[in-house]
Amino acid sequence: MLEHYLSLAVKAIFVENIILSFFLGICPFLAISKGVRASIGMGLAVTFVMVTTAPINWLVYNFLLKDGAMSWLGYPEIDLSYLNYIVFIAVIAAVVQLIEMIIDRFSPKLHQQLGIFLPLIAVNCAILGVTLFLVERNYTLIESTVYGFGSGIGWFLAITAMAAIRYRLRYSNVPVSLRGLGITMILTGLLSMSFMAFSGINL
Amino acid sequence: MKVHKIENMKIFSDPLLKRNPLTYLVMGYCSALAVTVKMETAIVMTLTVVFVLSISSTIISSIRNLIPLKVRIIIQLSIIASLVIIADQILKAYVYDISKQLSVFVALIITNCIVMGRTEGYAMHNPPGKAFLDGLGNAFGYGIALVTIAFFRELLGSGSVYGIQVIPDWLYASGYKNAGLMVLSPGAFIILGLLVWLQNSFFLHRGSVNEQTQSTGHSHGS
Numbered sequence: 001m002l003e004h005y006l007s008l009a010v011k012a013i014f015v016e017n018i019i020l021s022f023f024l025g026i027c028p029f030l031a032i033s034k035g036v037r038a039s040i041g042m043g044l045a046v047t048f049v050m051v052t053t054a055p056i057n058w059l060v061y062n063f064l065l066k067d068g069a070m071s072w073l074g075y076p077e078i079d080l081s082y083l084n085y086i087v088f089i090a091v092i093a094a095v096v097q098l099i100e101m102i103i104d105r106f107s108p109k110l111h112q113q114l115g116i117f118l119p120l121i122a123v124n125c126a127i128l129g130v131t132l133f134l135v136e137r138n139y140t141l142i143e144s145t146v147y148g149f150g151s152g153i154g155w156f157l158a159i160t161a162m163a164a165i166r167y168r169l170r171y172s173n174v175p176v177s178l179r180g181l182g183i184t185m186i187l188t189g190l191l192s193m194s195f196m197a198f199s200g201i202n203l
Numbered sequence: 204m205k206v207h208k209i210e211n212m213k214i215f216s217d218p219l220l221k222r223n224p225l226t227y228l229v230m231g232y233c234s235a236l237a238v239t240v241k242m243e244t245a246i247v248m249t250l251t252v253v254f255v256l257s258i259s260s261t262i263i264s265s266i267r268n269l270i271p272l273k274v275r276i277i278i279q280l281s282i283i284a285s286l287v288i289i290a291d292q293i294l295k296a297y298v299y300d301i302s303k304q305l306s307v308f309v310a311l312i313i314t315n316c317i318v319m320g321r322t323e324g325y326a327m328h329n330p331p332g333k334a335f336l337d338g339l340g341n342a343f344g345y346g347i348a349l350v351t352i353a354f355f356r357e358l359l360g361s362g363s364v365y366g367i368q369v370i371p372d373w374l375y376a377s378g379y380k381n382a383g384l385m386v387l388s389p390g391a392f393i394i395l396g397l398l399v400w401l402q403n404s405f406f407l408h409r410g411s412v413n414e415q416t417q418s419t420g421h422s423h424g425s
Contacts (some may be wrong), residue, residue: 021388026232027316074261082292085310086284093277123280125314132307177403181226184394189392 002160005146014152015199019158022193029159030184034090040156047152047172050130054096054148057088057131058141093122102164126155161191162169214336218344221406224317224398225348231317235349236391237308242365245353246299249346251294251309253288253339256318260338265325279322284313317345348398355394360385 018024025046032042065068065087067079100118104111121127130151134144165187174183216287224230241262263270270278291309294302302309312318321341326334330381357363362370370379383388 023232023236026364027230082288085313086281089246089280089284089313093280114396123314123316123319128314129307129311132310136307175281182399182403185392185396185399189396192392193389194364
């Protein structure tokens with residue numbers, strides 16, 4: 001059983017990396033990977049939010065929204081699944097707000113470091129993407145949590161790697177019109193190619 | 204009157220090439236790259252974004268004076284999310300196959316930063332007519348980039364354009380092979396990188412590229 005979860009986590013981190021093979025969360029990835037320190041902060045914040053929102057959204061979907069999900073309340077015929085998106089995005093925004101307040105209360109230092117990144121996360125499509133994938137793939141509650149964790153770590157890994165590469169890039173002589181976004185996209189392509197080497201790994 | 208017309212024209216036409224949201228503003232990648240394996244999905248995606256972006260810009264701009272500043276993000280998100288739900292239901296009803304292929308990426312338009320970026324950055328400060336044109340222009344600019352990427356990926360990756368085979372059979376017989384890499388994710392990144400290069404070498408006269416990437420470190424997620 002444990003192997004199954006481990007395999008799912010490895011798949012989410014390496015094989016189906018959420019940035020490099022699903023293109024999710026690229027905007028903050030491009031904007032923040034200019035500095036290694038900021039990337040680590042953002043990576044941690046994203047992982048944190050993914051691990052919390054994945055199980056919460058699973059619960060919301062399976063006990064409130066799914067076809068027949070309200071049968072525990074005595075309304076088996078209600079199907080609210082068309083409200084999916086609006087509810088998910090509200091849950092994510094609320095969780096982000098809550099986490100921000102909790103961190104601020106208990107660890108002001110961490111809040112100072114993550115502070116600017118947290119509000120941005122609410123509209124990070126990697127977070128919504130994780131929720132939508134776990135609904136589409138019918139994961140169980142534990143599987144969803146593991147998947148959220150794996151995706152978060154994968155995102156963290158990719159953005160930190162990219163920040164390190166861009167740091168080295170400062171000393172290289174890139175053609176003028178390729179500088180900035182152009183070379184970053186091509187580098188992301190190369191990074192994604194190297195991550196493809198993981199495909200086929202099965203625990 | 205004529206000045207007005209030209210100005211409105213500019214609002215619509217600037218984002219098409221010169222200030223293209225994808226290659227210039229660095230916005231909206233999330234749902235962009237995954238749908239560009241084939242031109243068909245790219246075109247459907249473009250139409251969906253045109254629908255959502257133009258209408259959400261108009262609605263938000265017409266109620267912009269009523270929205271309290273502190274809760275504007277939530278209001279914008281819920282308007283956008285409702286429009287995306289409508290678009291998703293329409294797609295499911297009329298083009299079910301394609302909507303299956305687009306899977307979660309239609310839903311991800313909600314968090315697409317083009318939509319948030321235009322509503323927050325433009326529609327909040329401009330009258331509905333202009334906001335509509337701006338939304339339309341940005342959505343089509345996004346579409347142009349999307350369809351171009353899809354064109355190259357489909358041509359090089361599967362040897363066809365819009366589902367029609369264009370690479371003749373004798374070429375395959377003489378040893379030509381489709382570039383499998385183009386169908387996979389690295390192909391999208393690399394082609395987009397090359398497009399940005401091309402665009403920069405045309406429009407470079409306006410300031411240095413470094414400055415451009417710095418100023419586009421925008422504050423929206425994705």
